[in-house]
Amino acid sequence: MTDAGFVIASWVITALVLGGYVLRIALRTAVARGEKTLFRPDAPDAPKAPMSENGVHQ
């Protein structure tokens, strides 16, 4: 790879890393605000796993 190739790669990687991080924060913020749900259970009415005495799901 030429020097210019390394330079372009450095700019692209920086954009991907920082852009990806901004996107991650934005998505997590939207989920925390209840605006967006990333994953939904297949059966929303399914009973939850019972809890043991020490509060750990069995």
Place this chain on the structure above:
Amino acid sequence: MSEKRLNNDDRSALLPRAVGRVVDALTLVSIGALTFFGLWASPADVVQGDAQRIMYLHVPAAWAAYVAFGITTLASLLWLWPRTRSAVWDRVAGASAEIGLIFTGLTLLLGSLWGRPVWGVWWAWDARLVSTAVLFFLYLGYLAIRAVPAEPIVRARRSAITAVIVFIDVPIVHFSVNWWRTLHQKATVFNPELNPEIHGVMALTLWIGVVAFTLLYVSLMNRRYQLAYLEEGLEETALDAAILQRSGGVK
């Protein structure tokens, strides 16, 4: 929001909305300026050629990591001192450490990309490189400690103590090029003589990079802090629901 928070300080955002928008706009403008100067306006280096342009990202990323870890340490000390203890400092410390980790990872990646054309290798067991990699793993460990479930005050205390300890590596990283004989070049701007070894458009481009990455850090901090606040509220809601469920006699 809830009395279960570390105290009554319920600051949900670091910056007022209008200020946050101005910072975001300035960040975008400065990144645009950095790209223009870094890729076009700035001349190629007489020794390293175009590969030297990677410096305009590598050095500002390292600077932003230093700033982020410095803020984490300062916020942790403010949390540890009883007179200034506040949940705000705990959130600031956690948010800043995560952003610092991103910038440290980026510094390592960019350094590797710069090292290949200039040194001929992607990685060398050099004091600066190794101490930076150690820094990355120290703060990864700090974030792992923050993720361990515990009472908010217990988690904040152990996180704050850890943050103060791991910061010791930051001056080691910075001065490693002076303390040991390294393949990595010595400090260009903040050298012991305080005599910058970069001039003209190249120096201007480097300063634009430092300003751009500092603004980016502030912008990211504002967003990440807000997220920490929101997720803290969700944790409390989930805990309240679990307590209610158990007290209701559910097996």
